[in-house]
Amino acid sequence: MDKYEVVGTLGEGSFGRVYKAKQVSNGSFVALKVISKRGRSTKELKGFRRECEIQRDLHHPNIIQMLDSFETENEIVVITEFAPRELTAILSKEGYLSEEKVQQIVWDLISALYYLHSNRVLHRDLKPQNILLDLKSRAKLCDFGFARNMSTGTHVLTSIKGTPLYMAPELIDELPYDYNADLWSLGCITYELLMGTPPFCTSSILHLIRMIKHEQIQWPTFLSPECTSFLKGLLQKNPAKRLAWEQILNHPFVKGHILITKTTGPMPLTAALTASTQEVKEQQRKDSINNKHLKGAVSRTISTDNDHTKQNIKSGKTSNETKKSSGNQNNSKCSNPQESRETHQSLEDKRKSKIISSKEEENLSKCLKERLNFIEDSHPIEPDEWVVFLQRSIQEVMNGEITSLTQPNLTNIIVSPLKNSNSNSKVLCFVAKLLSIAFVIKDISTEQIEQIKKVYLEVKLVPNLIYATKLLLRITKSGHSTSSSNSHSNSSQDNSVKLHSYKTADVLEVEDLQALESIFTLVCYLVHMQDEFLIQFCDAVLILNVFGLINLFLCLVRRKPRITIDVLSILTQTIRRLPENTEIVEKILLNSLSSNNEIDFGDLLRNSNPILRERSCYFILLMGKYFQASTLEKFWSIEIQDTLEALMFDSMQNVRNAAEAAVNELKHKDFYIKSSTSF
Structure with missing residues (x-):
């Protein structure tokens, strides 16, 4: 870091910060991207290193050049050339650009894409935000976080990456795709530069997907025939009908203005395929x-x-x-x-x-x-955009448009933030609310509810909701494995290990608690609706090893009693419907994350909320019926017994009934009799 002097901040995101810096040796400006390792999973850090490896080998005038990279104990630092202007800033100021200006930008972008595809690299996240302009107004591609090197034997990809506004229809349909997906995105950018908005634009992500799949593009009438032909050639919904590279290079809108360098890898994607290939x-x-x-x-x-x-x-x-x-x-x-x-x-x-x-x-x-399907996604997301999309989608569902909840591919998009470690509590809260709202709308038919349940099971909604709570509360600390004490700073090998712990109840913020409440309200409803959801809950707890985390949620009674009520109800349902899984519930009770967060059944039984008192009684009843005596004795005391017996005279009838049932179940147990005679 001694080689550079930071002079200002260029931007900030979930990945870290980008600074404008000056090279001490020659006074030239560079961009300095600083990525904190704190709180990052091994997979996230591997992704950042892969991005560095891809960009390090790229050398083209229309691609931001990576100059250096290194790692410290706590950070990954990437130094690239500095381009002073952002295309999005220009577009925000101007609204739209003239065809002549757009044409020059397109020449640069085509040159960059041709170079990437010639070297079998797909960018997969082309959008105005990833395009910079230098002092000569030359466009340059940046941000290769989603980029992928295709091996010579690979011709299609299936993992969905990118930004929805610029995403090709084949990705929306979850079909295999190739370099043509980048060309669609280029067409969307070109359209937006000319018109001021992308070809499909809405604040609802689900409406956007339907538009991309089913609606026709509105073509402007004021463009030259060459420009219109070029746009239509790129924005073909069928990738097989899009312009191929040979057609692009010879198209009158760009012909003679593409910068083609000699650096081309084996089997370039820009070359026509042989019949056998x-x-x-x-x-x-x-x-x-x-x-x-x-x-x-x-x-x-x-x-x-x-x-x-x-x-x-x-x-x-x-x-x-x-x-x-x-x-x-x-x-x-x-x-x-x-x-x-x-x-x-x-x-x-x-x-x-x-x-x-x-x-x-x-x-x-x-x-x-x-x-x-627990696959953590660590790529940056735009929380504010997601919240707008989710709010709009909630309104659509309330208006009776429930397609987003009855088609697995659309529901998977809604569920995706639950697996993203960069999602914040507000996004998770709105995801849970959107997925819950169908169950409280009167006009939805029984057949529609059954289809929604089927889709929720298929997309593994309950496990992903539990996974989201783990990611939300997870704290990651960097450590070092004992296998190697030395590693090269630029090595892709990761000799660090990640030690995970969780936030304690006292440090949870209001938005965290709101998200947890929305999540467990939905989980509780689903596991009482159908046993298959309950089975998925048990699977998730076991595989994610979140016994201590569920224990923590039971201890939130003073901060957010609703969470405790729902978690207690879920565990009660587990014992009642799946008694063979009682041991999972026992492990949850015995795995406290902290001595400051231990379950106190006396507090639960004395709580001012009658629903919590009632559910605590029934839970203790089932503990006595199915738990090992040694486990129950760890939580039992004369105080709990006295409180339970006192609740038989509670002001609420439901609480009295629950307490009486619990006492009748427990009074014949040895530990109950012992405590009764110990005075």
Whole structure:
């Protein structure tokens, strides 16, 4: 850092800060991007390093040049050339640009894209915010956080990246895509520069998706025929009909103005495919689509099998009897649609009997993780934009437009912030509210509710809600593995380890509590609606290892009693409907994150909220019925017993009934009798 003198701040985001700095040696200006390692997962840091690796090898006049990068104990620092103007700032000031100015910018962007695609690099997040202009008004691409190097044997990608306003239709449809997706984004940018808005623009992300898929683009009439032809060639919804690179280079709107450098990698994406390569690409596309359909079929089969399990339980069959009825199915493979309840129960049973090997536990955990699809997304998001999108979507649902909740691909978009470590509590709160609101609207039919439930199960809503609480409260500390004491500052190898802890109840902010309340209100409703949601809850707690975190939520009674009420209700439902999972509830009660946050059933029973008093009584009743005596005795005291007996005379009838039922269940237990005679 001694080589640079910071002279100002250029920008700030969830990734860190960008500064304008001066090189001490020659006085030239550079941009200095500082990314804090604190609170970052290993995956996030790996993504930042990958971005550096990609940008380090890019050398083109229309791409921001990376000059240096290094790491300190707490930061990753990237130094790039400095470009003084942002395209978005110019667009905000001018509103729109003349065709002549736009044409010059397009020449630069085409030159940059041709270079990237010639070297098999996809940008995947082209938007005005990622375009800078230097002192000569030359456009330069920046921000390669979503960029991807395609190996020579890879012809299509499937992971969805980018910004919705500029996202190609094939990505919206979750279909395999290639470099054509970048060309669509370029068409959207060109349209916006000319018109002042993107071709599809709305404050609702779900409405935007429907527009991209189904609505026609309104073409301006004041443009030259060459410009209109170029725009229409890029903005073809069918990627196969978009302009190919050979057509682009020879198009009259850009011909003769593209800067083509000699640095080209093997098998450039800009070259026409041979017949054999085209066949390979088409096969990869079909395989990707088939895999997607297969996953959907497996998910539906799992749901069917869970229905079968539910029927067996209602008919009195035990878990072992259910397993016997499954015939010769191979239980060891993750792809086999066995009951989720049985899978994690076998893990718990083996742990209990101490016969499980570490390899078995790893395989079983991996099976459930793959099924529940816990994939953390660490890319920056725009919280304010998301809040606007979600508010608009809530209004649409209230007006009876529920398509966003009945189609898995649309619901997946709503759920995506739950998996993003950069989502804030306000975004999570609105996600939970949007996904809850359908259950309180009168005009929604039973058939529509059933479809929504089916979609929520398919997108693993409950596990993702629990995952969101973990990400929201997680505190990550950097440590160092003992495998190596030395590492090169620019090495991609990560010798650091991440030690996770959680925020304590006293430091949670008001917005955190509001988000948790919205999340657990929805989870509580769902697990009481259908056992499959309850099974997914148990799976999530087990695989995410959030026993202590759920314990913390039970201790929020003085800050946000509603959270405690709902979590207590969820755990009560778990014991009542899935008694084979009682051990999971026991672990939650016994895994306190802090001595300052321990469950006090006396406080719960004496609370001023009658619903909490009632639910505490029923929970204690089921503890006495299903818990091991040694576990219950750890929480029992004469004070709790006296309070429970006093509630038999509570002013609220429901509380009196619950207390009486609990006392009748517990009074025959040895520990209850002991405490009664200990005076």
